[in-house]
Amino acid sequence: MKLLRDMLDKQVVDREQVKIGKLDGLVAELRPGKPPRIIAIEVGSVTLARRLGRLPGQWMARLAAKLGGERHARPHRIPWSKVRDIGVDIEFDIDVRETAIFDWQDWLRDHVIGRIPGA
Template sequence: MLLIGFELLDRQIVDLAGEPVGKVDDVELTEVDGVPHVAALLSGPQALGRRLGGRLGDWISGVAGRVHPREHPDPLRIPWDLVASHDSAVTLTVRRELLAEPLLEQWLRDHVVGRIPGSSDAGE
């Protein structure tokens, strides 16, 4: 039995090499023979905002939506079959490069980090 709120939510997600991917902000459930199962992990401010609800959740989702080029940005969705283990962190069976890049990270790289002098030399 998996206690989602205790064992998954707010845990760090790391890839096969131990590189950070994000945090588990919400989960997607599916029903099989009347029993709920985790279908995917959701990461990003949109997922967190929906999970929190209320004014704070609306504010978080709203701010995230303002920095994205699309009207309704989707959270990063990681299928459950890519999860190798879950303890103090959720470890994936793949490297982060194989996952879709979260739109917020892409926007920050292009509009904030990319404008910092010398930032293009950081990876060398």
């Protein structure tokens, strides 16, 4: 399997089939004398911006920290050990409601979208 080609931008779902987003990055552990080992995946705007370069990544991290606090300046990581299935979607054995992945989406719904008449 060619990891970057076959996995990046695939849909990520939790154990209840709730869509988390697209896989934006892979985190590898470099080991002396051995091949690299994937230890986690990353999802979120910070990782996606980093794919465009160092400056867009830094800009997005600062923006995320300003809007959502320091914990949002770092990408959301899901341990590779939680991978359940790699098929059309990448399925993880986690409950997305127990993570901070949807914090920004929830804030936007409560403070902006919910105030639009007829929303």
